[in-house]
Amino acid sequence: MLTWVGKRPLKRVTAFPAQLVETFNPLGAKGDWQNLLFHGDNKEVLAWLLANGFRDKVNLIYIDPPFDSGADYVRKVQLRGASGIANIDGEAYSLGEQIQYTDIWANDSYLQFMYERVLLLKGLLATNGAIFVHVDPRRAHHIQCLLDEVFGQDNFQNSICWKRSPFAGSSKARAHRYPANHDVIFFYSKSDDFTFKHNYSEYSQEYLTRFKNPDNDPRGPYRLTLLKSYSPERFEQWKSEGRLASPKTPGAGWSYKQYLAESKGVQADDFWDAIGQNGEELLNSAGTMWGDINLDNPMANARTDYPTQKPEALIERVLLCCSSPGDIVLDGFIGSGTTAAVAQKLGRRWIGCDINKGAIRVTSKRVQTIIREQMEAQRQGSLLTADVGETPKPVSLAFSVYRVNDYDIAIQHNEAVNLACEHLGVQRTRTDACFDGTQGKKLVKIVPLTHPLTLLDLEEMERELKSRPKEDRDVLMVCLGKELAVDGWLAERNRHRPVNKIEVIELRTDKKYGKFFTHRPATARVDIKRAKGKIVVEIKDFISPSIIERLNMDQTVFKAQITDWRAMVDSVMIDTAYDGQVFNVALTDVPERKVDLVAGRYELPAPTGPATVAVKITDMLGEEVLVAKRLE
Template identity: 35%
Template sequence: MNTNNQETSIEQYEFEPIKGYPMLNWKGKRPFRSTQFYPAQIKETYGDSINGWINKIFWGDNLQVMSHLLKEYRGKIKLIYIDPPFDSKADYKKKISLRGKNVLNDHNSFEEKQYTDIWSNDDYLQFMYERLILIKELLSEDGNIFVHCDEEKNYQLRCILDEIFSPSNFRNEIIWKRSTSTGLSTKKCGALHDTIYWYSKSQNYTFNMQYHEYDEKYLKRARKDENDRLYIPIPTGNPGPRPNLYYNYKGYWPHQNGYKWTYEKMEEFDKEGRLIFPDDKKGRIQYKQYLDEMQGVKLQDIWLDIPAVNPVAQERNGYPTQKPEALLERIIKMGSNAGDLIFDCFMGSGTTQAVAMKTGRRFLGTDINLGAIQTTTKRLIKASNDLEIENPDQEIEAVTLYTGFSISNVNNYDVFRNPVQAKEILIEALEIQPILNNAVYDGEKDGKMVKIMPVNRIATRADLNELITNFDYKLFEKRQQEHPNQPVEKLLLICMGHESDLAAALEQEVGYKLDVEVVDILRDKSNLEFRRDSEAEILVEDNKLIINNFYPMNLLQKLSIMKENVEDWKELVESIIIDWNYDGAVLEPTVVDIPDKNEVVTGIYNIPESSGTIRIKITDLLSESLEVSIDNG
């Protein structure tokens, strides 16, 4: 019997060692040269796929999510923007208010920590180092990465980016003026800007020049021609010491401000009425540059024209560190083209994903914070609905809009209510080769036959009966005769907790020598995480789905500490979504009950005649969710 408790090996992704560039060192710096695969458990879908594509949002640690993405998207993502933790030495919190109550003070609200941005220096640098290596693996050869940071760590992040991407692929240090004022200290100047580092994967990178509007001083120079068309008279250039380089046209000096005009071109402009001749023959010709032909001022590396999201802005969703859509629109349009794949692995409130959707890009996104997943989901549902109303043909300016998206878990697997899906996840996570239509085994791995035991409880001796009954004893007898000193079968039992004598009991009951290895997921694969639900009282009555009560355990505990009186369970609910014909795996809601800030969910819903298995997802104010299925057949 094999008693080896080593972690079961699974597929490894190896990276080329980083070498040859300046390197930043810190205490405990570790090479990061490989990672393991994590499966994704799809939970919800909104909208339809377009041209075979549906956008994807993942809940999980972005290191594990990117490890998952390597299998399908390695070298395929055109643009990655990240707004990672800044090591700001702060806890970022979101104000949570009970639904349907006028919050005049703090009695009906509290702050919930969204994420902690407090690190030791070395942990932070290792954290970013590993994720930037994975980002490079995911980027296409013509791809770009934009890293948003502030003065706390920008110099160290640039050193790491140089090490991973090479100084030769540094494109810009962009300065974004995010504020017009700050709380000034008597000890230092106020900080009004953030830094955005732009690197490419190679020298062959995507770039589309962006423009911003002309300032008022420049526009005051505009004049109207005889057709009331506005133009800017381009100033005359100085012929300098070598006038033979300039063309004499009708006895005037044509201006030469960067234009290498031929005599023929001058004639063409003259026929178009674009030339302005001075009264003095010694003067120089001016050129009419029409404003409707001008794209604007070419973008430079200091961005002063995009303000931060103000507290009353329509796009404000209450998420800390939310960035303006205009900022992401500029970055995405500059570094990618319509239809390209965009990724943000520190998704936050979903600004990158919302802008990608609105500009005809495909997108991926991930965040470890449940609040971010909920905020982004609500935002994308609204953006998708708005786009479909405005553009029912799923196109804008001949660009295809990708409005459908799915939500998946990577790790944090919710498998206890669905044994079939649990088996699929475990088979994928452990790299088991599945065996179809086999009454005894679920798969094969490393020469061993695999049996997955019940996943919603610990495995007991009674759970061995199915194996014992279905073993091929004639085959066992033949193998024993051919090789008396060898086991007749090599087995791998996968379980979530088990009785200590499980392997010995199986061999004793069978009566043949077996090689049995027991893999306890909760112990041997502790890097895989599983979760359980809150509770609710739900019933079907008179063709109506009625939610009588809802008990979000973590939220109720926080409220009890505050001694807050909750009169109605609806005050605790952020949203309810319902799939009237749940397929047992993926939620495809037709009811999306997301009330406005001062409203509450309905709680009673008419059941359509065609409904079968009903799946209800209730999300509380902490963005924690309960999912319940009801058979209406």
């Protein structure tokens, strides 16, 4: 069993309430099921699911967690539009890079992080379910030990090697070792009874030429394979069915006719090959098939510019193999939404979660596009009558976005830690898994700004200090807000304590440091009215101080002047019957290409009677502005 510093089972997780923030339900369907997208830390989201009826209910889990690579995953942020819209020289529209999420755990905390998630996931998995865990080879051996411990060695099914790209890495990576070009995907079940259907891929052209029909066999082209072991009865049966070819020379063996029409293709094994857009040279070494996982075409809709996006074909293989139409598929690290997209296309129900707002936005946009396509297909009747092969009917043409805790704060933890440290004069330490630095003689811990300081955080700190008996410094915990119970607990704890006193700075209310948050929100001027029986929405202006600031930070840009506000806007959504809480998407305007701009003016069917119309504008940095107006 693998152990690490601070290893502890999950005794207690708080299931915070989930708040419904957005729904996409263009047909207004009221079915039993709506797909679920959660914005929050998956530890809390999984706890919520366990507390809300999903224990043992999930049929298939795929997760692709961060890799403990110490890297920041960034997305290049650009303004929209063609030249002339933003009056900027040089690198015309780049807003630089935005951290999508950071991969900052030091060894032991990474293992504890994964351990806790895997334990919660097991609770959600159905007895006949399966879990696929996608990892980097540098961490694979640890994760495998962890999965063995949680699911049991007997439930290990495969360690899949996925070749990421048909072409090896950079020349630098090649200098002293082989270029790294594969990920590992562990496949575990919860019991020995689980859904599994073999995947087959198409034969190569070369292989197909081996199927011939010299004797006009009514079953069509076939190839001959020498018969090796068979029972006499079998032999007679095949012979009478005309499935055998007699020996070519006396004394040679009989051959079996393998008909093309009865062949399912090449059965997938645990080595998954890559195929690029120039698939020609990608026959696998046996020459029998095309490399089998199609990488998404960078120009296609499926590409989202998300740094760690996985190809749909990869997830599709997992879903086809270990789930059936209607099953619940869960991905707790949804990223750009690949799992949700594939599940939606394959008629599975899905639950996704991500801590990053950008990921939720990208996923939501991606699934909306798919649902619209499915509605169009239904309208044309192609999916109405029956399931077509592997493409069953979608279970639901709707999904809801929930928020568990408030992760809205746009700055990622890591950026926030940097800012907070700078602000408080904290000397950074990068080698300590627990503390972020020191301030004078105190150890400093920045509590993730995405949740208030809780008793659980304090208990964890207490445990940490107990594990460091020689440590005699006091501790400063910096948080954005705190639970009510914290002050009492601290006063009690700190009384008569000579060393390791814990002090808390609450950024939201602190007199000295409270200026930390001076974010100037984006604003919009929107005209909303009724005209000729329609609702007309016209966005007159949009200003994002953060975008302007970013542009001005860039030394090469003298003074940014954006002449068309639409360059700053990524998407516009409209709800024509806003209830003040949940945004019901009635119209979305997200131009597919980066050079295209949102329309800015919209006409929608007017609801009968008075209604509140809400317009949600999201800018290129992910900041949202909501403007609502009541129309009588």
